Amino acid sequence: xxxxxxxxxxxxxxxxxxxxIVRVSGQGLRPLIEALCGELPEARRATVLPFLDADRQPLDxxxxxxxxxxxxxxxxxxLELQAHGGxxxxxxxxxxxLEAAAEIDPTTGTARLPGLRIARPGEFTExxxxxxxxxxxxxxxxxxxxxxSTEAAARSASRSLSGAFSIQVGKLRDxxxxxxxxxEATLDFPEEEIDFLExxxxxxxxxxxxxxxxxxxxxxxxxxxxREGIKVVLAGQPNVGKSSLLNALAGAExxxxxxIPGTTRDKVAETIQIQGVPIHVVDTAGxxxxxxxVERIGVARSWGEIGDADVVVFLHDLxxxxxxxxxxxxxxxxxxxASQQVxxxxxxxxxxxxxxxxxxxxxxxxxxxxxxxxxxDTLAGRLLEMAGWRAEPEGVFIARTxxxxxxxxxxxxxxxxxxxxxxxxxxxxxxxxxxRLAHDALGEITGAFTPDDLLGVIFSRFCIGK
Numbered sequence: 001x002x003x004x005x006x007x008x009x010x011x012x013x014x015x016x017x018x019x020x021i022v023r024v025s026g027q028g029l030r031p032l033i034e035a036l037c038g039e040l041p042e043a044r045r046a047t048v049l050p051f052l053d054a055d056r057q058p059l060d061x062x063x064x065x066x067x068x069x070x071x072x073x074x075x076x077x078x079l080e081l082q083a084h085g086g087x088x089x090x091x092x093x094x095x096x097x098l099e100a101a102a103e104i105d106p107t108t109g110t111a112r113l114p115g116l117r118i119a120r121p122g123e124f125t126e127x128x129x130x131x132x133x134x135x136x137x138x139x140x141x142x143x144x145x146x147x148x149s150t151e152a153a154a155r156s157a158s159r160s161l162s163g164a165f166s167i168q169v170g171k172l173r174d175x176x177x178x179x180x181x182x183x184e185a186t187l188d189f190p191e192e193e194i195d196f197l198e199x200x201x202x203x204x205x206x207x208x209x210x211x212x213x214x215x216x217x218x219x220x221x222x223x224x225x226x227r228e229g230i231k232v233v234l235a236g237q238p239n240v241g242k243s244s245l246l247n248a249l250a251g252a253e254x255x256x257x258x259x260i261p262g263t264t265r266d267k268v269a270e271t272i273q274i275q276g277v278p279i280h281v282v283d284t285a286g287x288x289x290x291x292x293x294v295e296r297i298g299v300a301r302s303w304g305e306i307g308d309a310d311v312v313v314f315l316h317d318l319x320x321x322x323x324x325x326x327x328x329x330x331x332x333x334x335x336x337x338a339s340q341q342v343x344x345x346x347x348x349x350x351x352x353x354x355x356x357x358x359x360x361x362x363x364x365x366x367x368x369x370x371x372x373x374x375x376x377d378t379l380a381g382r383l384l385e386m387a388g389w390r391a392e393p394e395g396v397f398i399a400r401t402x403x404x405x406x407x408x409x410x411x412x413x414x415x416x417x418x419x420x421x422x423x424x425x426x427x428x429x430x431x432x433x434x435x436r437l438a439h440d441a442l443g444e445i446t447g448a449f450t451p452d453d454l455l456g457v458i459f460s461r462f463c464i465g466k
Contacts, residue, residue: 005026007123021083024081025073041064046082060083075133102114121461125459139459165403165445172216179205183202203421220399232279243268279383306340313379313383316351
């Protein structure tokens with residue numbers, strides 16, 4: 001397969017629907033369009049036409065839109081056939097596109113569109129990136145907008161798609177380029193006896209870049225939370241109210257609740273949203289020793305979920321606090337949680353059944369009632385606080401973990417550059433090298449310095465037809 005091959009795919013989700021779209025992208029689509037539609041529609045105007053089979057009989061009648069290059073999504077010629085959304089019909093149209101492409105054009109004596117093939121997942125958007133219609137951060141925002149699970153995430157993805165994140169990265173990049181230019185010029189002309197760091201205000205320039213980068217990193221962290229959410233695991237002994245709490249947070253009876261210990265044998269998961277942030281809540285089996293083989297497997301899985309959690313809600317039963325046996329088991333669980341948890345300190349001690357018990361709660365604990373809803377708003381706020389969320393979604397752009405990694409490496413190289421700049425006999429060569437490395441790391445976000453293998457991973461996760 002070549003990046004120059006014309007491509008075709010069904011661009012709408014599988015299944016029945018009112019409308020289905022078949023999309024073609026490539027160079028020189030006119031012969032194919034005329035074979036499919038009988039004529040070349042006016043550019044960028046929806047035209048009602050029959051979609052013709054090999055015998056010039058209509059397969060369907062719908063809208064054809066022709067986007068001549070370079071004014072299209074991919075930067076190539078693009079044809080969209082908007083037909084009725086039947087599964088068989090769309091497959092027939094797809095097959096007809098491939099068939100018509102291989103037919104001999106009577107005016108040229110050659111195939112109408114040689115090499116037309118089914119598109120790979122994400123290949124349309126990949127071509128938009130390769131043809132400079134989108135940068136890499138914007139291309140990723142396309143998939144994030146499609147996958148958004150909350151309104152806040154969708155709006156933030158839309159801001160990234162419109163270029164908000166890229167503009168911020170571009171400003172940092174331009175400032176780094178200017179500073180690098182001054183450094184390189186000084187290295188090229190050592191006979192100029194000037195104190196570069198003083199005269200060019202290199203330290204001041206660098207400090208301003210570092211401050212701006214810190215702001216971008218902070219907003220990117222918020223964007224990652226909107227995109228990926230946080231995983232919250234409910235843990236504790238049997239019958240402390242974990243399933244009741246899951247049901248209360250989700251607002252639905254998702255987990256079976258009974259007074260019988262060991263009712264929950266396997267995890268039950270649900271995604272809710274708090275202030276637009278997806279919260280992936282996992283209810284686990286009660287943590288205890290058991291002779292029941294099924295329950296033992298469930299408990300082992302519970303510990304596995306705890307190890308992968310962003311936040312662990314350690315649930316206690318207020319009605320049993322003070323019972324020596326219960327307290328001893330809780331102490332053992334607390335000790336193991338401290339050693340098991342991946343993110344140290346990301347644990348909330350929550351004391352449930354406040355509606356039926358009045359026992360004292362430690363100062364760092366949270367009193368709730370899963371039955372009445374008491375304290376649930378406070379718990380929700382605490383979860384967001386531990387995740388690092390601040391309620392400012394209007395200024396947040398969607399971001400990914402790889403963006404945070406690139407920004408982190410940029411910050412580290414700038415820190416080293418600052419260290420070189422503060423030395424009495426500053427080594428400009430080392431200063432310049434750290435600036436170059438910071439520039440390269442920053443360029444990975446928009447695709448200026450992104451390896452081809454990373455591009456393959458990114459676009460392979462898109463849906464086919466996009």
